[in-house]
Amino acid sequence: MTTVTMTVNGKSVSAPAEGRTLLAQYLREGLQLTGTHIGCDTSQCGACVVLVDGRAVKSCSVLAMDMDGAEVTTIEGMTNPDGSLGTIQQAFQDHHGLQCGFCTPGMVMAAAALLSENPKPTEAEVRHYLEGNICRCTGYHNIVKAVLAASGQDVGSLGAVAAE
Amino acid sequence: MYAFDFVKPASLDEAVAALGQEGAQPLSGGQTLLASMKQRLNAPDVLVSLRGIAALKGVSREGDALVIGAATTHATVAAEAASDYPGLAALAGQIGDPSVRNMGTLGGSLANNDPSACYPAGVLGSGATVVTNRREIAADDFFQGMFTTALEEGEIITSVRFPIPQKAAYAKFLQPASRFALTAAYVAKFADGVRVAITGASEEGVFRWAEAEAALASDFRPEALDGLSVPADGMIGDLHGTPAYRAHLVGVMTRRAVAAAG
Known part of the structure; x- marks a missing residue:
């Protein structure tokens, strides 16, 4: 076992890790x-997406020891400082962007990466960016709607089954 | 996953020394290797991470060529090669999904030489040179069949030198579950000829379509390929497509690539 140190959600943390x-x-x-x-x-499937140094990665396909010293943001780091839901999380709730919720942490983190690169994405850009995140419940439309809403765009004209 | 040792050298020399150990294998982005280790398709005793070696990363213009460090991620190539070599940048931007592109690397993709991977088509179609810690290998000599390359034990790809063509484009028929190419074509037009590389189709991995190259050299239009086809013999057949279907796609995707290159 080696001790691996990272900054996770703004705090320096250490925990033991093996190579695997x-x-x-x-x-x-x-x-x-x-x-x-x-x-x-x-x-x-993308359920495990976290941000490493600001970029979305699939944490099931990255070794902890390889990320020693990295800055990681997880779904726990997406809330507001007072513990209330952050903008993207709140948009998922408001627009029914989840049902069982299993994929949601990965969806929210992928959405956070998208919006940091592209603050006002089009619907097509959202769909394209989320191609590595699979949801078995929602049919994606409300997830796309939630991400667009989180970007501050008006989603009133988007039906529950909009577009291609 | 099974237990193995992990080392992360800071220099190429240290990495080469670490790879001298019994059962050692390099780890670049890990987007294929770690998944195959979980399935025990691959079981190295020691993983030598190349991610800590700054000299293996970056995109730089050197005269008429674009040189890309082997540990440069697909996302970085998609962004930083876009002005110098847009055809290649577009290929890199179609690999996997955004999270995979943030980890996966050029060198890792080439060393693995998956028969349906995108980068082998870009490298062979560009007539690029694969640079290792020991030598330089022409793309035509590098790819030696499914999951097989000219790399020797302990040899590490350090960079790839791409001659920049006048025009180039990649046309990928996406296999939507794996996000690999069901069949894809990379077409590059140089002053002295045209190169056409096909991935995802042959059981031997990436290959050049010589007949199409000859036809396009004198007439760089999709119509120049009318009447040309590749035999279904030796094409991959699986639940996603028959050998005949893939042979047909070779023609379709090559035409689309020529049209996209303009």
Whole structure:
């Protein structure tokens, strides 16, 4: 075991890791941050997406030791300082962008990465960016709507089953 | 996952030394390697991360060529090669999904040489040179069949030198579940000829379509390919497509790439 140190959600944290410890396991088991979900464990589904140095990565396909010293943001870091839901999280609630909620942490983190690169994405850009995140419940339309709403755009004209 | 040792050297020399250990293998972005280790398709005893070696990263213009460090991510290539070599940048921007592109690297993709990967088509179609810690390897010599390359034990790709064509485009028929190419074509037009590289189709991995290259050299239009086709023999057949379907796609995607290159 080696001690791996990262900055997670703004705080410097340390926990033991083996060579084989995935970033997702380090967060969930080492730091008890279980908001990051492991769905497929093969980098297909995107439930485990977190931000590493500001960029979206699939934490099930990254080794914790390789991320020593990195700055990581997880779903737990997306709330406002007073603990209330952050803008993207609130938009998911307001627009019914989740049903079972399993994919939601990854969706929110991918959306955060998109909006930091592209603050006013088009509907097509949102759909394209979320192509590595799979949702079995919603049919995606309300997720796309929530991300557009979180970007401050008017989504009143978007039906529940809009567009292509 | 099974237990293995992990080392992260800060220099190429240290990485080469670490790879001298029994059962050691380099780890770049890990977007294929870690998944295949979970499935025990690959089981190295030691992983040598190349992510800490600054000299392996970056995109730079050197005369008529674009040189890309082997540990440069697809996302970085998509962004930083866009002005010098837009065809290649567009290819990099179509690999996997955004999260995969933030980790996966050029060198990792080439060393793996998946028969349906995108980068082998861009490298072979550009007539690029693969630079390692030991030598320079022409793309025509580098790819040696499915998951097989000219790389020797302990040899690390350090960079790839791409001659910049007059025009180039990549046309990918996406396999939407894997996000690999069901079949894709990379077409590049140079002053002295045209190169056409096909991925996702042949059981031998990426290959050049010589007949199409000859036809396009004298007439760089999609119509120049009318009447040309590749045999279904030796094409990949799986639940996503038959060999005949992939052979057909070779023609379709090459035409689309020529049209996109303009």
